[in-house]
Amino acid sequence: MTEILARTVEVTRTYGSVTALDRVSLDIHAGELVGLLGPNGAGKSTLVNLFAGLRRPTSGTVELLGGSPLDPARRRGIGVTPQETGLPPALRVGECVDFVRAHFPGAVDRGELLDRFGLADLVKRQIGGLSGGQKRRLAVALAFAGNPRLVFLDEPTTGLDVEARHALWDAVRDFHAAGGTVVLTSHYLEEIEALAKRVVVIGEGRVLTDDTMEAVRGLVGVHRVTVTVPETPDLPGVIGVEREGDRTHLLTADADALVRELVLTGVPFSGLEVRPTSLEEAFLVITGREPQPA
Amino acid sequence: MSLVLTHARYQFLETIRVPISVIGSSVFPALAMLFFVVPFTGDDAVAATYATGAMLVFAVMSACLFTYGIGVAEDRAQPWDPYLRTLPAGPLPRFTGRILTVMGIMTIAIIPVLLIAAFLTKATVTPLQLLLGLAALLLGSLPFTLMGLFIGYALPSKAAIVVAQVVFFPMAVGGGLLTGPPSTAPGFIKAIAPYLPTRGAVELVWAATTDFSPALLSLAMLTLWVVVFGGLAVWAYRRDEGRRFS
Incomplete structure (x- = not known):
């Protein structure tokens, strides 16, 4: 030590x-x-x-x-x-x-x-x-x-x-x-x-x-997929959900796979948006959901 | 000890490089000497000596109120001040350094007054009286030092500038610094002067340099001012420390 x-x-x-x-x-x-x-x-x-x-x-x-x-x-x-x-x-x-x-x-x-x-x-x-x-x-x-x-x-x-x-x-x-x-x-x-x-x-x-920086870099890879859906579908690979009016933000490490899954569920959705989250944003959302031992 | 000198040296440099602050403390009393003392009492040895003593107190008060009051208030507003607190030194070097700096400024402020008195008036002192007079001046600067520190620690810098100026003038006039020897002052000044610290301070200087004997009331009031502003300065300093560094 x-x-x-x-x-x-x-x-x-x-x-x-x-x-x-x-x-x-x-x-x-x-x-x-x-x-x-x-x-x-x-x-x-x-x-x-x-x-x-x-x-x-x-x-x-x-x-x-x-x-x-x-x-x-x-x-x-x-x-x-x-x-x-x-x-x-x-x-x-x-x-x-x-x-x-x-x-x-x-x-x-x-x-x-x-x-x-x-x-x-x-x-x-x-x-x-x-x-x-x-x-x-x-x-x-x-x-x-x-x-x-x-x-x-x-x-x-x-x-x-x-x-x-x-x-x-x-x-x-x-x-x-x-x-x-x-x-x-x-x-x-x-x-x-x-x-x-x-x-x-x-x-x-x-x-x-x-x-470590390496572990953190993994988290930076988080993307935010935003859609308007009647109700939040249950999808694999979602690590955080935020609702804002009728918009739903889904945080995921693999945006491509998530969009594919979303289409396959047949849920009617509109206004698809995909963008990388900032590090801070990702952390605040993720740790807000699953608090890490400090 | 070397840190005290280091702080004093750099604070002095900072002050002297903005010469207007020093000039203010030294030019005003020097001009008052030239305009009022030299033409009106310059030929009267006793009156000129009294007037010189008054102008010295005037110069010292101005140096104290402005350098401490405005200097401390401005420093408190700067992020440099908390940075200094992260350096490996307690508050002592900065505080003591400031006191040494003000003494330096006071010295600069009184030199023109002394020179004018020596060359352009009949004011006379023996070398011993001069030495005693300077010691009395140092002692008499104490209430203004404490007043300046109180203003600096209690007020934001913009308010400190105004308050220092507002305090400064009535102290000078009311204490009889601008109205010649004590016997010739107007009645209302004779009435209020003993209650102001300027009067006690100048009486110390007069007692050291002439055959003047100071009034008990003036000296008692001077002591009271020192006690009151000593308490206020300590209170303002602690309050400031507690607010920013707790």
């Missing part, structure tokens, strides 16, 4: 009457590249904020590197991305990096870090004058400034063009290949697919699915 770098045990976090996380237990092992996936408001950010020591759980425990995330010494081993809109505009890129590095005894070399994220030419520029993409790259670079064992990357490539996005993915892969642990949150399926080895889907404050 590899070392557990961070974990939550039965963590619940509420904001007033809103439950952001509901008895979530999650282990992050050394060397993992975990993708946290879920719609906005699902609880991803709350989970990351708990690990980073920004919030306390309402109940349950959060552990980081063998201690409490509220202990600054534990946080020497992690790196977090700030929101790029908040970077201090008056500071120069090099100064901002130096400022963050000063907090970590084992910080990485400034020049090396800036090179890694394509920021070397910008070292003397004031942050306020950078483009949105440059700020985003700087924000991600800051997460790596302290030479962390574990980084939390929150929507790291939002707003980047394709080239910059791939360069950043390469930097994340290099960090992981050298033994680093990454927790990546995104609501972009593409980004999670490109990077993560393990995928945790969060919805309505709960862990809906926690599995």
Whole structure:
């Protein structure tokens, strides 16, 4: 069993009457590249904020590197991305990096870090004058400034063009290949697919699915077959049913076979539509029907 | 300790690179020196010394109210602030760094006033009086520091700007900072001044630099202001921490 770098045990976090996380237990092992996936408001950010020591759980425990995330010494081993809109505009890129590095005894070399994220030419520029993409790259670079064992990357490539996005993915892969642990949150399926080895889907404050990328890819193959039928026929291969007015949505892994079966039943149907479901959609429907042990 | 200096250094850099905030704190008192003190009392050594003391308090109050009040409120609104909380440091370096930064700004704010007093008026102090005066100024800045922190932690930044400005002017005028030596101030100012912290602060500076003997009432009120705003600042800080980081 590899070392557990961070974990939550039965963590619940509420904001007033809103439950952001509901008895979530999650282990992050050394060397993992975990993708946290879920719609906005699902609880991803709350989970990351708990690990980073920004919030306390309402109940349950959060552990980081063998201690409490509220202990600054534990946080020497992690790196977090700030929101790029908040970077201090008056500071120069090099100064901002130096400022963050000063907090970590084992910080990485400034020049090396800036090179890694394509920021070397910008070292003397004031942050306020950078483009949105440059700020985003700087924000991600800051997460790596302290030479962390574990980084939390929150929507790291939002707003980047394709080239910059791939360069950043390469930097994340290099960090992981050298033994680093990454927790990546995104609501972009593409980004999670490109990077993560393990995928945790969060919805309505709960862990809906926690599995390898391969297993998750199988689920992405789910299609949605929509028809207008008087009553829902009983068909093989249907893994989820949703009714919306007179329309019936059937979720299936094999849309072709399902349509063939539908025709053979002789049920009068109209308005046949077949389209791939999004990962989130598939998860929410599937796990809503058959809750997985979280 | 090195983290405190790191935070102080970068906060100072951030402040100084938006020079208008520093200029505001130093130009206004300097202009008041040039327009009011130099022509009207510049030739009277005693009156000029009193006026210089008042302008120093004016400069320090402005630096405190604006740098703390608006600075803290603006920082709270930025996502950079929660990011800093994820760095391996407690709240102390940031807090102490801010206090050092404001002291730096205060120093910059009072230099023009001191220079104008020295070269363009007959105001005189002995080196010891100067030193005592600066110490008194530092002590007298305490209620405004706490007031600024309270404003910054209790209010959103747009409100903080307005409140700092609204508080600032009556404090300066009511405390008698703009009406010359204490004996020549208009009656209503004589009546209200002892109850304002500006008066207690300036009396400390006058006592250090002239043969003025401070009134017990002013000093007692100064202490009361420190206690009240100390309590309010702590309350606002805790409330803010609890709201954002619980």
